[in-house]
Amino acid sequence: MAGIRDIEVVVFDVLGTMIDEPGGLRAALREAAPASDEAALDGLLAVWQGHVEREQRRIGQGDRAYAGSETLDREAAQRVADRAGIADPAAVARLATSGQRLPLWGDAAAGLERLARQYPVLGLSNAGRAALPRLSAYAGLRWHQALSAEAALAYKPAPEVYRLALDAAGCPPDRVLMVAAHAWDLRGAQAAGMRTAYVQRPAGDPPADSDAFDGRFGGLDELVTALTTRTAPTGR
DSSP states (O other): OTTOOSOOEEEEEOBTTTBOHHHHHHHHHHHHOTTOOHHHHHHHHHHHHHHHHHHHHHHHTTSSOOOOHHHHHHHHHHHHHHHHTOOOHHHHHHHHTGGGSOOBOTTHHHHHHHHHTTSOEEEEESSOTTHHHHHHHHHTOOOSEEEEGGGGTSOTTSHHHHHHHHHHHTSOGGGEEEEESBHHHHHHHHHTTOEEEEEOOTTSBOOOTTOOOSEEESSHHHHHHHHHTSOOOTTO
């Protein structure tokens, strides 16, 4: 932790880091296809996540025009419905908005509240402009500001998305800490000049041996304790 000093603003990835996205999607899939066994649910979740990740990658590569997260979720829901034989339009429509009703990890709300007493805290998410406030409200995440990648018409790890956070932070990049459970996200933030902290989550993307992040933590409580026991940020 000695490497993280002089931080003025903390930026959090939302999906997967603060929010249990796989668990929430799995619960929504179980509701939409109650007859499915665990193996079938695993397959449906893979269909959903695979579609979203593939389409975000295509957008990043310029192979598809930008489409917001709500559009990608609707497409993913229809793919799942086709595979699971879900014919009820209302059930498919509800499934398509399940990304706006996802549960928090157990330490997220309290950790965010503790940190927000000492630092400005921002959310930076690939969730769309309409989805992100609904998701934050449902989960009970109280940000000082929540930023959607849709404002940059891109998805992380595109550099213009991290620029949104840096512009909002209003301080040098090396005084902004990006927190995520995804090593690929932290690499993108690192390339933008931000400081980085990895927080372990069950469905995250662990760092490689070659990753040189400023901190690695077993949970959000560890990170918050480490930051809040240091000197308060400049100007606060």
